[in-house]
Amino acid sequence: MEKLSTKLWLIGGTALVVVLVIAAMGMARQTSKDSFCVTCHAYEKVSWDYGKHPEVGCIACHTKGVVRDKTAGMRKVMLTLTDRVDPHRDNLPSYKDKINDNCVACHFTEERLALMPIFKERHDEYRKHSATCMGCHEAGHVIKLRELRQTGVRLKI
Numbered sequence: 320m321e322k323l324s325t326k327l328w329l330i331g332g333t334a335l336v337v338v339l340v341i342a343a344m345g346m347a348r349q350t351s352k353d354s355f356c357v358t359c360h361a362y363e364k365v366s367w368d369y370g371k372h373p374e375v376g377c378i379a380c381h382t383k384g385v386v387r388d389k390t391a392g393m394r395k396v397m398l399t400l401t402d403r404v405d406p407h408r409d410n411l412p413s414y415k416d417k418i419n420d421n422c423v424a425c426h427f428t429e430e431r432l433a434l435m436p437i438f439k440e441r442h443d444e445y446r447k448h449s450a451t452c453m454g455c456h457e458a459g460h461v462i463k464l465r466e467l468r469q470t471g472v473r474l475k476i
């Protein structure tokens with residue numbers, strides 16, 4: 320009798336874990352979509368739509384790995400829900416250095432560099448002069464539009 324109930328617990332427990340893992344995977348996928356980001360970052364959507372990378376999703380540039388994305392994301396949802404930051408009105412922090420690795424991951428692949436040795440040669444030199452690609456490239460967001468978002472007059476209600 321006792322053995323049977325242990326077995327049932329094991330089966331039940333395993334089933335629960337499987338369901339939770341599937342649910343978490345689904346959530347992770349939904350919260351990585353551009354449409355999710357845009358609910359809070361409408362300004363950034365516009366400066367991205369008109370930029371050079373509208374075909375590259377938000378997360379491709381803004382990721383630091385799933386675990387860090389999701390913990391940072393949960394913190395941001397909390398900040399928004401508790402009204403400590405209003406992402407539509409407040410100036411948001413901006414970290415070019417966090418994004419740089421992802422630029423490199425797409426543009427400096429072995430294949431690309433092998434196809435374009437001059438590109439590599441020149442960029443080895445260029446990169447000595449700027450800590451990030453953004454020192455020279457307007458990537459992701461149109462800077463003019465991006466700055467409007469940072470300086471726009473907002474009414475406090």
Ligand code: HEC
Nearest residue numbers: 350351355356359377378381395396398399404406411412
């Ligand atoms: C529930 C609202 C909300 C959603 C949804 C949201 N964000 Fe944010 N985001 C915020 C808030 C609030 C901040 C400011 C955080 C702070 O002050 O530290 C922020 C800051 C940022 C920043 C700048 C600071 C940093 O950590 O790099 C980036 C980039 C960013 N979000 C990208 C995204 C992306 C990409 C998505 C979709 C995967 C997304 N956000 C979804 C609310 C949100």
Ligand code: HEC
Nearest residue numbers: 356360363364367372375376377380411412413453458459
């Ligand atoms: C090709 C890469 C790229 C893509 C795609 C991209 N971004 Fe960015 N994003 C950047 C860079 C680079 C910065 C830092 C801007 C700077 O300081 O020059 C940035 C900054 C931000 C910030 C911080 C606030 C600010 O203005 O600096 C937020 C929020 C943000 N992006 C959200 C988004 C959202 C939402 C999407 C998708 C709709 C997106 N980004 C798509 C590269 C990208």
Ligand code: HEC
Nearest residue numbers: 371372375379380418419421422425426452453456458459
């Ligand atoms: C997911 C991959 C991906 C990421 C991440 C990415 N890019 Fe791109 N980038 C592309 C694609 C695709 C194009 C358009 C086709 C091409 O020129 O290769 C492009 C185009 C460009 C161009 C040429 C634009 C022109 O004038 O023709 C530059 C410069 C550039 N990206 C810089 C950056 C920088 C800087 C970052 C980091 C903020 C970045 N990219 C992040 C994929 C990416």
Ligand code: HEC
Nearest residue numbers: 422423426438441442445446448449451452453454455456
């Ligand atoms: C000091 C300035 C400078 C820095 C820093 C820089 N670039 Fe460039 N980049 C240029 C110039 C100038 C060109 C056009 C001439 C050339 O290809 O050498 C260019 C061209 C490009 C192109 C387009 C090549 C094509 O197919 O037309 C891409 C993509 C690119 N850079 C990506 C990056 C990435 C990613 C970074 C960061 C790792 C970066 N650049 C850093 C100056 C810079």
